[in-house]
Amino acid sequence: MDVAGFRELFPPLMDENPPVYLDNACMTLRPQGVIQAVQDYYARNPSCAGRSVHRWGMSISQTVTRTRRKLADHIGAVHAREVIFTPNATHSINQVAAGRKWESGDVVITSDREHNSNLVPWLQQSPSGLKLQTVKSRADNSFDIEAFEAACAEAGDSLKLVSLVHVGNLDGVEIPIADASKIAHDYGAIVHVDGAQSAPHMPINVEELGCDLFSFSLHKMLGPTGVGALWGREEVLESLEPISAGGGTVEAATAEQYTLRSIPDRLEGGLGHYAGICGTEAALDLLSNYDMRDLAEQEVRVNRIMSDGVRHLPGVEIIGPEDAGKRGGICSILLNNLDVQNVGILMDEVGGVFVRSGLHCVNQWFEARGIAQGSLRASAYAYNTEEEAKCFVDTFTEIVDGLTEAK
Ligand SMILES: Cc1ncc(COP(=O)(O)O)c(C=O)c1O
Numbered sequence: 001m002d003v004a005g006f007r008e009l010f011p012p013l014m015d016e017n018p019p020v021y022l023d024n025a026c027m028t029l030r031p032q033g034v035i036q037a038v039q040d041y042y043a044r045n046p047s048c049a050g051r052s053v054h055r056w057g058m059s060i061s062q063t064v065t066r067t068r069r070k071l072a073d074h075i076g077a078v079h080a081r082e083v084i085f086t087p088n089a090t091h092s093i094n095q096v097a098a099g100r101k102w103e104s105g106d107v108v109i110t111s112d113r114e115h116n117s118n119l120v121p122w123l124q125q126s127p128s129g130l131k132l133q134t135v136k137s138r139a140d141n142s143f144d145i146e147a148f149e150a151a152c153a154e155a156g157d158s159l160k161l162v163s164l165v166h167v168g169n170l171d172g173v174e175i176p177i178a179d180a181s182k183i184a185h186d187y188g189a190i191v192h193v194d195g196a197q198s199a200p201h202m203p204i205n206v207e208e209l210g211c212d213l214f215s216f217s218l219h220k221m222l223g224p225t226g227v228g229a230l231w232g233r234e235e236v237l238e239s240l241e242p243i244s245a246g247g248g249t250v251e252a253a254t255a256e257q258y259t260l261r262s263i264p265d266r267l268e269g270g271l272g273h274y275a276g277i278c279g280t281e282a283a284l285d286l287l288s289n290y291d292m293r294d295l296a297e298q299e300v301r302v303n304r305i306m307s308d309g310v311r312h313l314p315g316v317e318i319i320g321p322e323d324a325g326k327r328g329g330i331c332s333i334l335l336n337n338l339d340v341q342n343v344g345i346l347m348d349e350v351g352g353v354f355v356r357s358g359l360h361c362v363n364q365w366f367e368a369r370g371i372a373q374g375s376l377r378a379s380a381y382a383y384n385t386e387e388e389a390k391c392f393v394d395t396f397t398e399i400v401d402g403l404t405e406a407k
Contacts, residue, residue, distance in 0.1 A: 001294040007383045009286070011035065020353040020388045020395075025169045025197060025330060025360070025379035027219045030279070037282035038224055041275040048271055050248055060274050067277050068264070070284040075195070075214060076205030077231050084230040084237065084267045085277065089196040090117040092215035092230035093163070095267060096192055097121035099240030100161075104129025107155040109162045109184075111135050111143060112368065113170055116361045118163055118194045131158075134364070141320045143175040145183075152187045159189045166198035166209075170362045171320035172303070172330030172379075174198070181210035190236060196220060200381075201299060201328055203292040212236050222286060224279035230267070237263045244269035295382035299329030302380040302389045306331040309393030313400050319375060329380030332360075338403050340373045343396075346403075347376075351395030 007013045009031040012021070021029060047056035049064040069080040077083060086092045098121065108122050112134045122132045133155065135148045143164075152159055162184040167174045181191045192213040198204060199214075200221030206214050213236060218227040230237075242249055242260065247270040251259040260266040304324040311318055315337035320327050335343060344357030359366050359374040366374050378392055 001290065001298055001382065003298060003383065003385055006290075007385070009033070010383060013383060017352070019348070020351065020384075020391050022378040022380060022384065022388070022392060023354045023356050024381040024384075025172075025220070025377065026356055027225065028200065028222050028381050029383070030222055030224065030283070031286055033282040033286055034222060034224065034279040037278040038275045041278040045278075047274070049274060049277075050265070060278075063281060064272070064274070064277055067281040067284070070281060070288070071229050072231070074204065074284055074287065075199060075216075075231055076203075076207055078207070079234065081262075081264055082231055082234055082237060084232070084264050085272055086215075086228040086230050086267075087226055087273065088219070088228035089194065089215045089217040090121075090228075092228050093117055093192070093194065094121045095230055095240060095243050096161075096163075096213055096215075096232075097125055098243045099267075101241075102128040102130040102160070105131065105158050106160045107131050107133055107158045108160065109133050109135060109148070109151050109155065109189075111137065111148075111164055111175065113137055113141070113168045113173075113362060113365050114163075114165050115169055115194065115196070116363060117196075118165055119364060122163065140322075141171055141173055142326075143173070143180075145176060145179055148180060149183050152183055152189070156187065159184070159187045161190045161192060163192040163194065165194040165196075167195075167201065167328060168320075168362070169197045169330070169360055169379075170365055170375075170377075171318075171332045172197070172327035173320045174326075174328070177209045177211060185210070197328075201292070202296045206231060218276070218280050218283060221283060223283035224273075224276040226273045227276035227280050234263060237267060240267065242267050242269055247271065290382075296328065298382040299380045299384070300325050302384045302386060303327060303329050303331050305386055305389035306378055306380075306392050309390070310396050310400075313397060314404060316400065329384075330377060331379075332375045332377040334371065334375050335373075335400075337407070338400065340376050343376055343399055343403070346399045347392075347395055350399055351391055353378075353392050353395045355392075 049061040072080045191211040193211045195216040199216040213232040219225040307324040317334040319332040340357040347353040
């Protein structure tokens with residue numbers, strides 16, 4: 001892929017002295033086309049979809065319809081109406097967890113490497129008797145499908161839903177969702193996938209994954225903040241009670257009662273983030289010009305240089321499998337002797353390298369291992385270059401050597 005040409009699309013990278021931006025698992029940068037689309041909405045077409053019938057209203061309604069279709073295409077979904085606009089993946093997951101009626105003894109299974117957004121919404125349902133069971137990862141932090149199958153068997157008829165992260169933001173490790181879906185369906189469970197870290201980086205086909213629900217966020221895939229999506233099979237989405245009702249969700253209402261519209265409207269309460277949807281269309285248009293496999297390859301190329309360059313340093317341990325090819329663009333480093341936050345700050349001060357330090361909202365994983373300070377995470381996107389990866393290695397090495405010597 002033409003990385004140099006791709007980079008040129010991103011204004012923050014075209015500054016005279018741009019940072020080495022390696023915090024893409026948190027959010028990616030936006031290309032000029034996305035910034036322009038957001039601005040154009042406010043400057044030229046500032047209106048509301050699905051309601052007003054004047055020219056501006058009709059135009060933004062068409063944009064929403066087109067963008068919904070493009071979102072469906074991005075994840076291989078057949079029906080655009082099965083894509084719900086949400087503020088982010090967190091909201092999507094909350095809609096699933098709080099939108100279902102749980103009975104005492106119902107079981108939901110997740111893994112031990114879930115983002116808090118795929119943990120807390122299930123824990124919040126415990127007052128209704130819902131039990132959350134987590135499957136422990138293997139020693140190399142890969143998904144233990146045998147342990148998962150055993151957990152499903154143990155839960156038996158009580159198993160109602162499985163909710164798994166597709167690609168972990170902790171370490172970039174992928175869970176074999178298609179295999180897990182088959183097992184879960186054998187027990188009659190619904191399968192929800194947290195695709196926040198997969199939809200931005202690899203080809204997705206929800207039919208091939210065999211899942212029933214799929215959540216993701218646009219700000220991790222070149223789009224604006226404040227836009228997410230929830231895809232689901234029609235019958236599953238129709239069975240959910242909206243967590244935000246009113247506005248465009250209503251078919252009919254009297255002072256005493258109401259009926260809801262069918263999907264997608266029933267789950268999209270209130271005025272939408274139309275500027276964000278315009279930016280989303282621009283992001284999807286750009287991504288559709290690329291083969292997602294090429295993006296993924298570039299990210300692994302960068303990660304391989306980062307991982308091979310730092311793994312030999314004293315007190316340094318990379319979370320997950322040794323092969324960077326099994327960790328996408330994520331190099332998440334445990335620092336046994338040094339303060340992670342301090343190193344994170346120095347990475348910017350010394351080399352202009354932006355990384356993330358801390359728990360990355362995967363508190364449970366660190367808590368279970370007694371690692372209070374978390375890890376230092378460098379996460380690549382396809383605009384990151386091999387030179388940037390080398391800069392990461394040089395800066396990190398200088399800091400680790402300097403701090404270790406000073407001890
Ligand atoms: C794996 C995973 N799931 C869920 C989320 C939550 O996404 P958002 O904050 O966009 O709702 C994130 C964000 O980092 C994530 O990495």
